[in-house]
Ligand SMILES: Nc1ncnc2c1ncn2[C@@H]1O[C@H](COP(=O)(O)OP(=O)(O)OP(=O)(O)O)[C@@H](O)[C@H]1O
């Protein structure tokens with residue numbers, strides 16, 4: 151019988167340290183993995199995406215995973231979110247009957263391994279973020295001049311911004327020998343608080359590996375790499391091929407952070423041993439926790455999204471992508 155790894159009571163962005171420590175133990179311990187989930191009562195999309203990535207990596211090592219002690223209060227929900235789809239559940243029989251279509255409230259844990267999956271996933275996430283906002287009707291007739299509905303005009307920039315995060319994971323994350331890296335996403339709308347939470351977690355090379363030789367990186371550490379990546383127009387791929395269109399602009403991450411901020415929220419970004427919150431808190435992860443890759447939690451207020459002037463959130467830059475239409 152393997153020694154169990156205990157999940158903490160909360161697997162979430164707010165408890166990133168203990169959540170990642172549990173994932174580290176699961177990945178590092180040899181043999182089949184036994185997860186004791188008896189304390190677990192809350193998981194946010196960041197935590198679910200971490201778990202998804204962790205389970206995948208354990209299984210990729212040829213190790214089986216079983217989960218015991220899952221409390222009934224959370225079993226149904228985690229099952230609905232597909233968190234335990236690929237693992238064996240011991241002594242837990244979650245109800246399977248609530249499989250209603252909930253695209254206005256959640257996106258189940260999803261693994262993306264190919265860039266062609268990005269657009270659809272980003273669209274589903276954007277639709278969930280927006281949900282059903284009074285005055286924004288997804289089925290309203292389109293504007294005669296532009297052919298777009300108010301819903302389209304809201305979905306498009308959010309889809310674009312989230313697509314950027316996913317693209318980052320599947321391009322930058324795959325540099326430096328991490329060609330198999332994937333990205334896990336999940337999202338949930340919390341009705342009582344009006345908050346939307348999103349998790350985007352990859353198991354790639356991390357920020358520091360891509361920015362190590364960037365002239366603007368002042369210190370070779372993970373926190374400095376996060377802060378550098380967040381600055382507009384910083385890209386590991388910028389100016390390398392001067393004059394060519396495919397060079398990255400270095401605006402993806404910055405734009406997502408600005409959208410979250412304008413919607414009354416923030417990003418929590420973890421890579422390596424560092425955690426940074428875009429409202430200004432940064433520190434090393436506690437207890438020696440370490441995430442190989444990039445883990446991002448986004449939180450924002452759904453009701454603030456329609457009021458955002460997306461065109462103003464893009465930093466000024468030349469050579470804007472032609473397909474962009476932030477209005
Ligand atoms: N998931 C990730 N894994 C590793 N490095 C990343 C990841 N996401 C971003 N980065 C690093 O942060 C930098 C800034 O990211 P950002 O999305 O802002 O710009 P970009 O992707 O380079 O350009 P653009 O998004 O405009 O095409 C990247 O160039 C890369 O070095």
Ligand SMILES: [Mg+2]
Nearest residue numbers: 314318402403
């Ligand atoms: Mg990018």
